[in-house]
Amino acid sequence: MLLNFYKYQGTGNDFVMIDNREDVFPKDNVKLVSFLCDRRFGIGADGLILLENDKTTDFKMVYYNSDGRQSTMCGNGGRCIVAFANYLEIVDKNTSFMAVDGLHHATLENGIVGLEMQNVNEIKEKPNSLFLNTGSPHHVQLVDGLKDFDVRKEGEKLRYGLYGEQGSNINFVGQAGEDTFNVRTYERGVEDETFSCGTGVTAVALAMHHSGKTKSNTVKIVTPGGNLEVKFQNNGNGYDKIWLTGPAQLVFKGGIDVES
Numbered sequence: 001m002l003l004n005f006y007k008y009q010g011t012g013n014d015f016v017m018i019d020n021r022e023d024v025f026p027k028d029n030v031k032l033v034s035f036l037c038d039r040r041f042g043i044g045a046d047g048l049i050l051l052e053n054d055k056t057t058d059f060k061m062v063y064y065n066s067d068g069r070q071s072t073m074c075g076n077g078g079r080c081i082v083a084f085a086n087y088l089e090i091v092d093k094n095t096s097f098m099a100v101d102g103l104h105h106a107t108l109e110n111g112i113v114g115l116e117m118q119n120v121n122e123i124k125e126k127p128n129s130l131f132l133n134t135g136s137p138h139h140v141q142l143v144d145g146l147k148d149f150d151v152r153k154e155g156e157k158l159r160y161g162l163y164g165e166q167g168s169n170i171n172f173v174g175q176a177g178e179d180t181f182n183v184r185t186y187e188r189g190v191e192d193e194t195f196s197c198g199t200g201v202t203a204v205a206l207a208m209h210h211s212g213k214t215k216s217n218t219v220k221i222v223t224p225g226g227n228l229e230v231k232f233q234n235n236g237n238g239y240d241k242i243w244l245t246g247p248a249q250l251v252f253k254g255g256i257d258v259e260s
């Protein structure tokens with residue numbers, strides 16, 4: 001069958017996007033998803049996202065990593081699917097949608113998408129790092145010489161060594177200013193460094209505030225794929241009103257022959 005797809009990117013974190021409102025996609029086909037995400041034999045992407053109907057909100061997001069398996073929340077994917085829903089004329093400038101971690105509100109203006117993330121009530125302090133869940137699990141670690149750091153090698157070591165089978169995404173951080181951080185992320189399920197990770201930069205912003213590295217509740221993050229901003233409120237017990245904001249763009253669209 002001919003499968004129509006749309007390719008999106010948000011700060012270089014890229015996704016195959018499929019309109020699955022008519023239930024056309026074989027959702028349990030791990031091989032098919034990993035083939036579509038393959039950069040040499042398929043379309044190429046860090047993940048695949050289905051846009052589906054939802055009973056109570058504008059649409060539902062179903063996220064797969066490039067390994068072909070459904071996973072936890074994807075922040076950049078969440079921003080991209082809002083741009084996709086706008087392209088499909090399902091939503092205008094404000095929307096609410098359902099994802100694996102619950103309800104998300106979002107805004108869209110001139111290609112910039114703001115996405116409200118789930119509240120974070122726990123940040124675990126470890127010897128050289130912090131661990132928190134922003135919809136997906138994240139290890140956050142400050143390192144020297146981030147530019148030349150071997151993110152793949154060190155990320156893989158920690159992802160399996162510290163977090164076992166379940167794993168975690170691993171974020172390496174360098175402070176660039178009072179409210180600005182450089183971030184490089186090793187992503188679980190991609191098993192490599194990606195150009196940017198939305199739940200990851202959200203985790204970094206909160207972790208840096210929690211550990212006193214910044215006093216600002218608007219944090220600028222520089223990733224290899226571009227710039228993001230994370231705003232939040234510290235409520236004493238944790239963080240709420242967390243908004244991740246940055247660009248999300250349609251790159252190209254097409255059709256691909258797949259076995260039905």
Ligand SMILES: N[C@@H](CCC[C@H](N)C(=O)O)C(=O)O
Nearest residue numbers: 071074075076136197198199
């Ligand atoms: N790229 C994503 C994170 C996707 C989920 C992650 N790989 C996992 O399985 O935990 C983002 O932008 O948040």
